Amino acid sequence: MFRNLEHATNESIALFGDKEAGGLVLLKTFDEYYNGYEDENGKHQPRYMELVNTLLEDYPLETRIMGEDLEKKFIRLYGAILKATNILSTFDQFAGMEILSERDVQDYHSLYIDLYEKYRRNRQGDAVNVNDDIIFEMELIKQVEINIDYILYLIEQMHDGNTGDKEIRITIQKAIGASPDLRNKRELIENFIDQLTPDKNVSDDWQKYVKEQQRRQLDDIISEEQLKPEETYHFVNQSFKDGGIQESGTGIAKILPPMSIFDKTREMKKKTVLEKLKVFFERFFDISGGDL
Template sequence: MEGFTDVITGEARRGFMEVVSELEQRFPDPSNIEKEADKKAFAKLFGEYLRVENILQNYDEFASLKALQNVDISDSEAVEAFKADHYLDDDKFAELQSIRLPTERKVQDYRSTYNDIREWQRRQKSAEDKEKSTIEWDDVVFEVDLLKSQEINLDYILELIFEHNKKTKSKADLVDEVRRVIRASLGNRAKESLVVDFINQTDLDQIGEKATVIEAFFAFAQAEQQREAEELITAESLNAEEARRYITTSLKREFASDAGTELNTLLPKMSPLNPQYLTKKQSVFQKIAAFVDKFKGVGGKV
């Protein structure tokens, strides 16, 4: 039976260790990637990492390898317990030790930067006044489905707040840690400010269990949703009843649409021939779309 190292080098387009090594050597701090050529190189390389990792998820040895990252190798009892739990002999254990994984925190940083570059590149494509880029992106495929397959759900993030608050009494440190996790998430990035506001405005020490922190967040989020909806309606002089109906529908389907006439009915009275009409319509749509991304899934009413 082939070993785990054979699986890595035989089934992946490149050896897993080579991909990890190149990532760490070329991009030790992914947050400092600024040049477009470097953004493209990172996107291609981390996309390769995601594809290789997806293949390895099918092997029990990979789960053992990830679990090994949390074992204190200097603790002989912990090592023996790990080997027993994962049915490893000395040779298999040595094989796993020879394979280096990036830390969970580093992978979160990579995912965050990968998501940032994907959003940046999408904005660049749609910007009408951007200068013609000299970098060709057609050969870069963003692995959205692979990101979604390993998505961190909101409940997990909230439970993480509960656990980390017990370890650190510094809200600043807690916010930094939670920002890192949220930015690595594809579906919850829009909720970053909402979760951070919840941390800063809530006495987390009074929350005694994980279920309570989830309840507290959703109560907070629903109140914020109502408040921000009213602010948006007032600031943009929207027709309140139509605006609430449109926003409610958009929240239910989890996206805003500018197709049809729904959006037109909530806009302030203005002739479609007015040069500012389309600008106003697009501005309102973008703000509502951002609102929906932020509050979808929290429940409540607007």
């Protein structure tokens, strides 16, 4: 039975990229979205089941993808699977009919994000359409985003057993790899796990640990770039309140070391400092609370 949610349906159709939808949403059946269908020209359009079977056959997880052509084919195929999964998730029948296990999905997500980051580095520009002939469906990846609460839950499970459960550790690593927003926190999370002892409280000690790491890492940036400490702390605290690093205005200028406005290295210094602060901000923004 299809859940009659007009807004969600319209969003799903838009993300699915159904060219036949036009201004009027004409849903196909669950079977058509799952198994494929014949279009108006009599051409077979593969959907979820065939796409996933192609993925498993052409891109088994234990085999490395070699070459740009194969990488691009994988990107297109997995993007189509993300779209197919997105619209099928609006059907009750889909529950239990997923072909990929949760761990397989995390591994393929991780591979997809690896390629996203690779192609984005190769072309500085649009964060989604990072190449002339490939488009990454990152919004669909983020719809099944793994958050820090889930990671802390897994850490708690591992900690309570006091066993250093390797299976849970692997699950944590895979979950981080499958999340665009947690990847830059990988080292932070893994170091926290390594320093846990049986007498620790995971939730409380995580907050203390994050705050300590924030201060330590910000102090490192201040030292490396010879920034003004008090002004830098104020600038960063304001950035957390605003939800982003302000690249223009007097705020960033106030934290830089004294430099002549005619110094040719001034703009390069500003760029370097902004890049470091952005990395710092993205690492801590959604896991910290209160001023530093």
